[in-house]
Amino acid sequence: MTTLLIIFHTTTVAQSVFEGQVLDSAVLEPLVSVTVSLAGKKIATSTNSQGYFKLTIDDTLRIDTLTFSSVGYITYKLAISDYKPNAIVILRTSNANLAQVNITKRKLKFERLNGFGLGQIIRDTAYVPTPYSTQFSFAKFFSASEDNAILSKIEIGRIDFEMLFLEKLDANNEMEPLMPVTKSNPKTRFLIHILSVNSQSRLPDKLLFTKSISIENDLSWVTVDLTSELFVLKSKEFFVAVEWLRIPYNEIFKLEWAPRVRAKNKNGKELLEDVSQYRVFYQPALASYPSTQRAPSYIKNKQGLWMPSSNDKEVALSATIKY
Amino acid sequence: MRCILILLYGLVWAGAKGQQKVNTFQVIDSLTRKAIPSVSITIVRAKLAISTEKDGVFSIPGNLSKMRDTLIVEAQGYMAHKVLLHKLQGMDSLRLVRSQRRIQGIPSDYRQEIELNQFEKFDVTHYAGLHTETSSFDYLQLAQQFYLPKPGGQLMKIYVSRLAFRLNNLRQEDAVGMEPTKFRLRIYEADTIKGGPGEELCEQVIEVRDKDSQYLEINLSNYKIIIPRNSFFVAIEWMRDFTNQGYVLVQEKSVRPVQTINYRPAVGVSPVKGTNINIWGLNLKKQWKPYTYFSPDFTDLAITAVVRQ
Numbered sequence: 001m002t003t004l005l006i007i008f009h010t011t012t013v014a015q016s017v018f019e020g021q022v023l024d025s026a027v028l029e030p031l032v033s034v035t036v037s038l039a040g041k042k043i044a045t046s047t048n049s050q051g052y053f054k055l056t057i058d059d060t061l062r063i064d065t066l067t068f069s070s071v072g073y074i075t076y077k078l079a080i081s082d083y084k085p086n087a088i089v090i091l092r093t094s095n096a097n098l099a100q101v102n103i104t105k106r107k108l109k110f111e112r113l114n115g116f117g118l119g120q121i122i123r124d125t126a127y128v129p130t131p132y133s134t135q136f137s138f139a140k141f142f143s144a145s146e147d148n149a150i151l152s153k154i155e156i157g158r159i160d161f162e163m164l165f166l167e168k169l170d171a172n173n174e175m176e177p178l179m180p181v182t183k184s185n186p187k188t189r190f191l192i193h194i195l196s197v198n199s200q201s202r203l204p205d206k207l208l209f210t211k212s213i214s215i216e217n218d219l220s221w222v223t224v225d226l227t228s229e230l231f232v233l234k235s236k237e238f239f240v241a242v243e244w245l246r247i248p249y250n251e252i253f254k255l256e257w258a259p260r261v262r263a264k265n266k267n268g269k270e271l272l273e274d275v276s277q278y279r280v281f282y283q284p285a286l287a288s289y290p291s292t293q294r295a296p297s298y299i300k301n302k303q304g305l306w307m308p309s310s311n312d313k314e315v316a317l318s319a320t321i322k323y
Numbered sequence: 324m325r326c327i328l329i330l331l332y333g334l335v336w337a338g339a340k341g342q343q344k345v346n347t348f349q350v351i352d353s354l355t356r357k358a359i360p361s362v363s364i365t366i367v368r369a370k371l372a373i374s375t376e377k378d379g380v381f382s383i384p385g386n387l388s389k390m391r392d393t394l395i396v397e398a399q400g401y402m403a404h405k406v407l408l409h410k411l412q413g414m415d416s417l418r419l420v421r422s423q424r425r426i427q428g429i430p431s432d433y434r435q436e437i438e439l440n441q442f443e444k445f446d447v448t449h450y451a452g453l454h455t456e457t458s459s460f461d462y463l464q465l466a467q468q469f470y471l472p473k474p475g476g477q478l479m480k481i482y483v484s485r486l487a488f489r490l491n492n493l494r495q496e497d498a499v500g501m502e503p504t505k506f507r508l509r510i511y512e513a514d515t516i517k518g519g520p521g522e523e524l525c526e527q528v529i530e531v532r533d534k535d536s537q538y539l540e541i542n543l544s545n546y547k548i549i550i551p552r553n554s555f556f557v558a559i560e561w562m563r564d565f566t567n568q569g570y571v572l573v574q575e576k577s578v579r580p581v582q583t584i585n586y587r588p589a590v591g592v593s594p595v596k597g598t599n600i601n602i603w604g605l606n607l608k609k610q611w612k613p614y615t616y617f618s619p620d621f622t623d624l625a626i627t628a629v630v631r632q
Contacts, residue, residue, distance in 0.1 A: 185448035251449060
């Protein structure tokens with residue numbers, strides 16, 4: 001019986017850096033303090049608050065095995081030969097039941113709005129989520145069942161910028177193995193805003209709450225825990241916005257090419273040659289996926305006005321609230 | 324010379340229409356009268372900077388007598404020459420005087436090698452030397468400061484991370500080999516008063532050429548560079564010539580991105596954050612200032628120095 005589900009990005013890179021994210025199979029939340037070790041070597045690390053791990057090893061043998069273990073979960077072993085970069089490992093709880101203690105008189109009700117699944121943000125051989133990036137801000141409409149809910153967490157699907165520029169083969173619909181033309185930068189800092197809904201225009205309106213997010217790793221599944229903020233959504237309807245910061249920390253460079261004049265011939269005709277042309281983009285790139293019921297979405301233009309988003313995909317942005 | 328002429332056309336801001344007189348100069352050694360290659364030419368207020376080719380020749384179109392800007396001519400191993408443009412009227416060459424060489428022997432008790440400013444090369448994600456929409460890169464050199472555990476040592480080797488894409492797919496063949504670069508290394512003692520780069524510790528020209536490597540190892544043992552005190556700088560000097568010329572697309576305030584000339588290489592920024600900024604930039608006015616573009620997130624360039632003590 002297979003006890004674990006593992007989903008990988010398909011790009012392979014020959015290096016001895018092992019990194020990825022460990023999630024709980026039931027709630028798809030990052031698992032903190034999972035021990036990730038290399039069998040036979042005294043090398044281990046543990047996952048951080050986002051479930052992220054990274055092991056850098058100099059002399060890895062292909063027969064080595066990565067082990068993921070945590071109290072209450074079934075240990076999983078992954079052969080190095082099967083490892084692919086930016087793995088997402090999903091651990092399932094073990095059969096041993098831990099004693100449960102109720103500490104509240106009333107059971108809290110959680111509601112996940114505009115939820116998305118792991119399969120919608122992870123690239124595999126059959127499916128490629130579309131990376132989404134805009135210049136300034138993106139806002140998505142949310143509607144809860146009741147007023148006065150507490151915003152518990154926001155989840156964001158994130159994609160490596162390299163995937164923005166890979167192409168597909170026509171014949172087999174498989175990823176073209178082009179060399180990346182962007183330099184990977186996992187680091188990003190951006191803002192999450194909660195905005196009210198304008199009763200007349202239905203556009204994003206007043207700023208209600210802002211949270212600064214800083215990520216240093218290549219996380220695909222970003223969980224923003226807002227439990228301690230105790231932010232109450234007075235209205236059922238609201239917007240969650242992502243604001244891109246155009247700062248050096250978020251820079252990504254992409255290689256393009258452009259012609260320049262190499263020389264002129266005797267007739268005065270210009271002889272051209274291609275030279276490198278770099279272009280800067282700003283992190284993060286969000287995952288987006290096809291959806292039949294796309295939530296109303298808007299982008300902010302240079303003048304600071306909200307305009308309907310032309311993206312026909314659903315951006316992987318969800319909110320969990322509790323009553 | 325062709326590219327220099329094109330670049331300096333920007334100088335002719337007055338009466339630029341019609342046929343222009345082209346003033347051509349050659350930079351030569353004051354003693355040997357031979358051309359000095361790869362001379363740095365800077366027009367200060369116009370914010371123009373280029374490097375000559377091997378012939379040391381550059382041109383300025385227009386009427387020099389009307390130009391009020393300052394020209395700075397500088398080459399490694401020579402004293403910098405600063406002159407007002409209108410004073411070049413009637414001249415065809417500029418003579419640079421060699422600076423005095425320092426001759427030092429290497430102490431025989433240097434045995435232990437130490438690596439300074441180490442970083443994991445896979446973790447380099449940011450690069451200096453590119454125009455972006457938030458800042459124009461107007462620097463001639465960027466220098467990384469190193470600190471030795473005790474005074475004295477010989478600089479043996481450096482490692483430099485740079486932005487380069489290695490492409491090999493058939494569908495990318497147009498882009499293969501587009502990123503050659505050459506640059507110069509300058510080694511400085513720390514200025515005890517200003518804190519930035521001071522006196523040069525190597526007057527020989529160290530020119531590095533590369534095709535498309537992301538991580539360069541440069542052996543300096545033959546240059547016999549002695550570090551007298553416990554701090555020194557290794558600087559990347561951009562050669563603003565035809566080989567290194569490429570572009571960046573900068574968004575700026577317009578809707579469409581603007582194509583701007585940019586010179587390779589872009590130098591990596593260390594992923595290891597220190598407590599102080601250890602990067603200094605030489606601006607077009609030839610002033611060394613702390614380079615704060617990546618502050619407070621990054622403090623060092625991705626340059627490792629190997630020193631024998």
